[in-house]
Amino acid sequence: MAIKTIELLKGCGSQEEIMEVLAAVASDLGDVIEDLNNLQVIPLKGAMTNEVFQINWPTKNGGGGLRKVLVRLYGEGVEVFFNREEEVRTFECISNHGQGPRLLGRFTCGRVEEFIHAKTLSAADLRDPEISPLIASKMREFHSLHMPGPKKIQLWQRLRKWLSQAKSLCSPKDIKNFGLDNLDEEINMLEKKLCERYQEIGFCHNDLQYGNIMMEVETRAITIIDYEYASYNPVAYDLANHFCEMAADYHTDTPHVLDYSKYPGLEERQRFIRVYLSSEGKKPSKTKVEQLLNSVEKYTLANHLFWGLWGLISSYVNKIDFDYKEYARQRFQQYWSTKPALMGSEGNVSEDEIVTSFI
Known part of the structure; x- marks a missing residue:
């Protein structure tokens, strides 16, 4: 069930920053998000280090199509396990090797990734x-x-x-x-x-x-x-x-x-x-x-x-x-x-x- 972004992402850094990054990602993908608060946000279960969400919005071309991205909110305290900057570099390098999703955007407490259609x-x-x-x-x-x-x-x-x-x-x-x-x-x-x-x-x-x-x-x-x-x-x-x-x-x-x-x-x-x-x-x-x-x-x-x-x-x-x-x-x-x-x-x-x- 989809719920409003502002309700789901509360407590994670600056709401304005997250919204700005999502708007920029949408623009890079050729879309325009008219109302960021009406994005579809779907929690994905099973993650134990971070919180992970699928976020959807209508494509610019319309026709009922949806653009999907994945938003990862970094778990609190997990910096004791790994260096986040090194992890992001690994993510980008693996992506350059043609493995895994692309990195679409970053914000202070998380990032936006390509949604794998699988x-x-x-x-x-x-x-x-x-x-x-x-x-x-x-x-x-x-x-x-x-x-x-x-x-x-x-x-x-x-x-x-x-x-x-x-x-x-x-x-x-x-x-x-x-x-x-x-x-x-x-x-x-x-x-x-x-x-x-x-x-x-x-x-x-x-x-x-x-x-x-x-x-x-x-x-x-x-x-x-x-x-x-x-x-x-x-x-x-x-x-x-x-x-x-x-x-x-x-x-x-x-x-x-x-x-x-x-x-x-x-x-x-x-x-x-x-x-x-x-x-x-x-x-x-x-x-x-x-x-x-x-x-x-x-x-x-x-x-x-x-x-x-x-x-x-x-x-x-x-x-x-x-x-x-x-x-x-x-x-x-x-x-x-x-x-x-x-x-x-x-x-x-x-x-x-x-x-x-x-x-």
Whole structure:
């Protein structure tokens, strides 16, 4: 249901600034908005870092046609997670590579983006045997993007930074309950163990949940959106993140609740990784598939710490209606419950152990 812009965007900086930017965007697109207060504004659900809206207005040519754009209002306090100016530069650079939407305008507390005329995937779509291979191929393409800046792993530095932020924000009770004083040792252990062998580094999305993947219905072309957390990282980490996201459904009455029985089984993970590696045009060896699969499984541990710390910090700084603290508790719980099977030996982890640990 559409409601007036002024009612929906209240509390976000200068209303005049937002209206001026929308008017300028409309003009650039060849339209004229006669009454900015009568724009159609539709909240889009599922975002947990920002608030996102679809905004419509009649095209200049009339005929009942509507121009659609996407407005993103930056979440409060999220600057602790990433540098917004760097994120916007990433957005523009990815757009220049022909990936994702175009940046149409900026205002103090948000921006206007091109509206992608495609459907946002659902939680079930991630497991669809026809859609999943398309995602795997698109991930490989995304990881191959040449982005500015040093091509170095950002994961460990970010984890340590977030741990420091969490300790500074949390109450002594939360520090104790979430075991934050022990996480320095865990991060050091993971970095040492996971970096012992060669690992491919690529430009990773780092948040490839279903809401950040769109598909054009007719062509079935996949578009990856929302790059707030994107950076260079081991590609195994990004694959691990995607698999972990299959436990989530952010469009239920309890969007924070995770169901790890939905974590993909061994054959499903193998199939995804095989397609991911095959998208280069050469069939991968069984050994290469198994090596990447093993690395991915271990990187799920780093992923649980990453989003556990994110949830804990968000519970103190973000006002979006989401039970961040309970989400964090589940991610930390999954870390501790799966760590023995995944890191119990120096060699390869038994696949039976891996599968059992996620059920």
